[in-house]
Amino acid sequence: MSAARTVAVLGAGAVGACAALALQRRGFAVTLIDSGEPGSGASYGNAGILSCSGVVPVATPTILKRVPKMLLDPLSPLAVRWSYLPKLAPWLWQFVRAGAPDRVEAIARALAPLSHACIGHWRDMLGTDVFRAQVREVGNLAVYKTDASFETAQWAWDLRRRNGVRCEHLQGDALRQQEPALSPDVKHGMFVPDGANVVDPQATVQSAAAQLRAAGGTVRLGKVERVERAADGRPALRVDGASESFDMLTIAAGAHSRRFVRDLGGDLPLDTERGYHAMLPTPAVAIRHAVSSGDHEFAITPMASGVRLAGTVELGGLDAAPNWERAKILMRLAPTLFPGLDTRDAKLWMGFRPSMPDSLPVIGWLPGSDRVLLAFGHGHLGLSFGAVTGAMIGAMAAGAPPPVDPSPYRAERFG
Numbered sequence: 321m322s323a324a325r326t327v328a329v330l331g332a333g334a335v336g337a338c339a340a341l342a343l344q345r346r347g348f349a350v351t352l353i354d355s356g357e358p359g360s361g362a363s364y365g366n367a368g369i370l371s372c373s374g375v376v377p378v379a380t381p382t383i384l385k386r387v388p389k390m391l392l393d394p395l396s397p398l399a400v401r402w403s404y405l406p407k408l409a410p411w412l413w414q415f416v417r418a419g420a421p422d423r424v425e426a427i428a429r430a431l432a433p434l435s436h437a438c439i440g441h442w443r444d445m446l447g448t449d450v451f452r453a454q455v456r457e458v459g460n461l462a463v464y465k466t467d468a469s470f471e472t473a474q475w476a477w478d479l480r481r482r483n484g485v486r487c488e489h490l491q492g493d494a495l496r497q498q499e500p501a502l503s504p505d506v507k508h509g510m511f512v513p514d515g516a517n518v519v520d521p522q523a524t525v526q527s528a529a530a531q532l533r534a535a536g537g538t539v540r541l542g543k544v545e546r547v548e549r550a551a552d553g554r555p556a557l558r559v560d561g562a563s564e565s566f567d568m569l570t571i572a573a574g575a576h577s578r579r580f581v582r583d584l585g586g587d588l589p590l591d592t593e594r595g596y597h598a599m600l601p602t603p604a605v606a607i608r609h610a611v612s613s614g615d616h617e618f619a620i621t622p623m624a625s626g627v628r629l630a631g632t633v634e635l636g637g638l639d640a641a642p643n644w645e646r647a648k649i650l651m652r653l654a655p656t657l658f659p660g661l662d663t664r665d666a667k668l669w670m671g672f673r674p675s676m677p678d679s680l681p682v683i684g685w686l687p688g689s690d691r692v693l694l695a696f697g698h699g700h701l702g703l704s705f706g707a708v709t710g711a712m713i714g715a716m717a718a719g720a721p722p723p724v725d726p727s728p729y730r731a732e733r734f735g
């Protein structure tokens with residue numbers, strides 16, 4: 321009997337941990353490597369939403385029009401570190417081009433199959449018992465304080481409907497029945513009944529890593545310095561000055577993936593949208609759903625250890641220190657939706673969304689290679705799409721048909 325082919329997965333976030341488990345289930349001998357504990361990157365601090373409605377790209381004609389005003393508003397969901405602008409310019413240019421109306425329609429169509437498949441794949445990935453313990457299938461709610469903000473959002477809800485997302489407009493008593501603690505100032509809600517949220521994003525990722533380990537896979541702590549090609553052409557990882565080669569490699573290092581692609585002679589326009597959270601340990605208000613503010617674009621999610629306020633986009637690269645004011649803004653805004661919300665003793669966090677300018681992930685082979693797979697760039701939706709991406713990577717490595725057609729996510733789309 322021939323030995324199982326070896327695969328390294330670089331990065332143990334939601335995407336890498338699921339890819340590793342899916343590869344193992346396809347018969348590969350898997351090493352999952354990360355510089356930290358599994359799920360301690362962006363996958364640690366996200367809003368925990370499994371978004372079956374995640375078809376609207378970040379760049380849209382509406383957003384592009386609002387950008388100048390947003391940059392002047394200190395409470396706005398968008399901030400830019402101006403010193404980073406020269407580095408960001410090529411990414412921004414592609415971002416603006418992706419916001420053209422015909423591109424937005426095409427991107428939404430490309431995101432739809434991942435969105436529709438995402439929750440089912442988490443169930444398959446985790447197994448029914450762990451899934452039930454981790455995931456609340458109670459729907460998601462987006463809320464709006466004014467008629468104007470609700471009206472502005474209608475084109476996005478139409479786009480979602482055109483792409484198969486079920487949603488229901490709620491007002492007055494019907495809205496309060498879903499979410500009793502909402503402020504009377506909230507005028508409109510859009511309920512997405514098929515949405516879900518996890519109660520502890522890091523624990524969800526760690527469940528996948530634990531299953532990998534329990535079935536004989538290796539979960540290794542180590543900082544990868546470089547990706548290399550061994551003399552026989554196989555991919556290799558340099559860790560602590562030593563190089564180890566594998567039959568295959570999956571690069572799933574989230575926002576840090578670009579330099580590993582460069583190590584292999586390629587390049588892709590991956591940047592980061594930094595985001596923040598404030599974890600409230602004693603919220604004092606019962607919240608039933610993951611609630612998104614349509615006015616300020618952040619989420620309020622009930623979790624196992626409290627309520628998490630998460631969101632905001634800061635364009636500032638991987639190196640700048642956090643600006644904790646961005647997280648404190650969420651603590652000022654959230655009680656306007658849930659009066660009485662106790663924000664004392666909040667724990668603040670900042671992390672790096674791995675973002676492609678067209679809001680589509682990269683899932684597939686490194687151009688020109690049949691040994692290196694790429695799985696990164698999931699932006700605002702990497703928790704949601706972690707399991708389905710993992711299943712796709714497992715299938716592609718095994719030469720089997722992936723559960724979702726991978727052609728829209730090919731690296732080659734960037735030329």
Ligand SMILES: Cc1cc2nc3c(=O)[nH]c(=O)nc-3n(C[C@H](O)[C@H](O)[C@H](O)COP(=O)(O)OP(=O)(O)OC[C@H]3O[C@@H](n4cnc5c(N)ncnc54)[C@H](O)[C@@H]3O)c2cc1C
Binds near residue numbers: 545619
């Ligand atoms: C505030 C905020 C809210 C969000 N809310 C949601 C949400 O509600 N729903 C949703 O679907 N998505 C959400 N997201 C997005 C989501 O968190 C990310 O898209 C997702 O976590 C990306 O997963 P990943 O596995 O690609 O990357 P990561 O989780 O960042 O994992 C990459 C891993 O690579 C490792 N790594 C990097 N460099 C090296 C190296 N040199 N050597 C070894 N290891 C390395 C890192 O340590 C890390 O663990 C949110 C993001 C933010 C910031």
